[in-house]
Amino acid sequence: MSFVDKIKYGEKAEQDFNIRTAMEEATRCLLCEDAPCSKGCPAGTNPGKFIRSIRLRNFKGAAETIRENNILGGCCSLVCPYGNLCEKECARCGIDEPIKIGKLQKFAIDHEKESGMKILKAPEKKIGKKVACIGSGPASLACATELALAGIDVTIFEQFDQPGGVLTYGITPSRLPQEVIDHDIQQVKDLGIEFKMNTRIDGKDGVEKLLKEFDSVFVGVGLWDASVPQIKGIDAKGVYTAQEFLKNARENNGNIELGNDILVIGGGDVAMDCASTSKQLGAKNVAIVYRRTIEEAPAYYEEIRYIQNMGVPMITRFAPEEILTDSDGKVEKMLFKSWDNVSELSMKADTVVFAIGQKASDDYANINLPDGVFANGDLVNGGLTVVQAVADGKKSALDIMNYLGVKEAK
Ligand SMILES: Cc1cc2nc3c(=O)[nH]c(=O)nc-3n(C[C@H](O)[C@H](O)[C@H](O)COP(=O)(O)OP(=O)(O)OC[C@H]3O[C@@H](n4cnc5c(N)ncnc54)[C@H](O)[C@@H]3O)c2cc1C
Ligand code: SF4
Incomplete structure (x- = not known):
């Protein structure tokens, strides 16, 4: 019987790094100046930078780099297909094997959690703009985060009773434990973003209604048919x-x-x-x-x-x-x-x-979006990865800020 045979539903399949194993792995990093690994991350999580921090035992700095660039840094550390992204680009591939970037990322996020760090802070003074995000999957969570950091009031509307989209209702918990999802989403909630659960927004009619109350709308409803x-x-x-x-x-x-x-x-x-x-x-x-x-x-x-x-x-x-x-x-x-x-x-x-195969629900398939409405994530890219949805959500946040004439948060 192999090891994976014995895993029960919800049991973790992989062991995390501890300080010793994380330091050992980070020491293998060549500290490449051009950090090809960083270019391999669609969301700009910047492994080159956070691995350098871990190598210098600056775990706090590593967690800051991850969280500032990728609001779902914990989830991505467990579910990203690294072999096709950052780890594929790692310079150590040509020597022996790539640095275990995902596991180092998880180690840094665990440090953030254990030491009670609060890395992201929304400005106390709001700028008087309101945006609605439809769906609470990776794309919406990333978009909402960037908007909140710029001082925009954000409300998320989600059809189910828990946030997270496929993170919560799709990916099997042995690969992605609930506490990792909860910790990432808590960082979003702490920015003062309002979550309206069990609230379905019906296609074009629903979006148009929201536009009467909000200055702009983000549609991140994924593919649920x-x-x-x-x-x-x-x-x-x-x-x-x-x-x-x-x-x-x-x-x-x-x-x-x-x-x-x-x-x-x-x-x-x-x-x-x-x-x-x-x-x-x-x-x-x-x-x-x-x-x-x-x-x-x-x-x-x-x-x-x-x-x-x-x-x-x-x-x-x-x-x-x-x-x-x-x-x-x-x-x-x-x-x-x-x-x-x-x-x-x-x-x-x-x-x-x-x-x-998954597809968009009928009311969002081929939807013609009115001015001021932006869509992204699986709904637009046809279904890719969590980290791509984070990248897409960040991009749409910039488009929305541009549309509203708001400057990006520094
Ligand atoms: C089973 C499964 C396993 C996967 N495994 C991986 C993996 O290991 N690694 C990886 O990187 N990617 C994986 N993916 C892909 C990844 O999960 C998706 O690319 C990502 O979640 C897309 O994010 P999203 O925000 O666009 O959509 P979603 O995660 O689908 O979120 C959309 C949200 O919108 C809500 N919603 C839908 N319609 C409405 C409406 N009308 N009103 C209000 N709310 C609405 C939904 O309930 C949901 O919460 C997997 C996908 C599936 C289905
Ligand atoms: S490419 Fe690999 S070896 Fe180079 S900085 Fe990134 S993780 Fe380190």
Whole structure:
């Protein structure tokens, strides 16, 4: 049995650095003058600078650099695909292996928390402008932070009862514990930003209403509708979209009824998350079925490896054909057809999870935004990463300040 087999839902998969291991790792840093690692971060978190601080045992300075540049520094330290970003650019790649930038970032943010630092402060005097942010995911949180730091009154409107978007309702807690999300979001709340929860803003009509009360509006609603194939049996009990499944698991602290046989359909990171979550929830047999080849799967290589280490098979080149149910309308089996229409596959299933793509809700898809309204994050970029959403939110904050004729906070 491998190590990852033993992880239960909500248990942490990775050990954090302590002072000794963090110092050892920071000592490997070449202190490159041009810091290619820093150029690899879309949000400008500036690892070159914060690793230099850690190396000089200035943990406070390291935390300041991270928090000032990236309001979700804690979350990003755990969920960023570093291998494709900062660590890919690290000069040590050409020598042995890249500096573990994410783990050093987590170490600095832990120091911020443990020593009770309050790095960001909104100006006491407000400048008399009001902005509404729709959604409380990474894009809105980053946008709201920049605006609040410039003295703007910000209100966030969120449809669910907890803030964080995919951080809170999507990413599995073994990779992103709730206390890390809470600590990052507390930094946003401490800037005096108002959160209006359980408040859905309906597309263009809702945005126009907000514009009567606010000087500008940011739309960061992400992609919360799912693509599902219109096959026979799709409405059966026990069939979920990835969003429904992960949100349900998170809201119930992992206490959900799954059965023994779980099928996850898809080949992206979200499918991998659904499969690992099913395993951590105790399902005996979990399998992924994907319609293309492993090489074509959009999931990061590390994620596929992780899942394989858990003992989850990935069956490729089979597409969903039909869902068969018992007399209560509950899923019992699923049928697939091979890519060349020659072979058929029948698999037993107590739960089926479709993770084949997210899309914008109908009221935000192709929305024509009125003057003074700015959109960004997954809704605009089509669904990328947390750190990209932070970068997008920061960019929109600048656009909004420009629109309002407000200077950026120094
Ligand atoms: C399962 C899953 C796992 C992922 N894993 C990773 C990962 O490991 N690393 C990584 O970097 N990225 C990951 N991503 C991608 C990343 O989470 C997203 O790119 C990022 O969250 C996008 O941020 P956002 O603010 O644009 O949208 P979201 O995070 O989707 O936030 C949008 C918010 O708007 C709210 N909202 C929607 N409609 C309305 C409305 N009409 N009115 C009010 N509120 C509304 C939603 O409830 C939500 O809170 C993952 C995505 C998924 C789905
Ligand atoms: S590129 Fe790598 S070695 Fe150079 S400063 Fe950044 S982390 Fe250090």
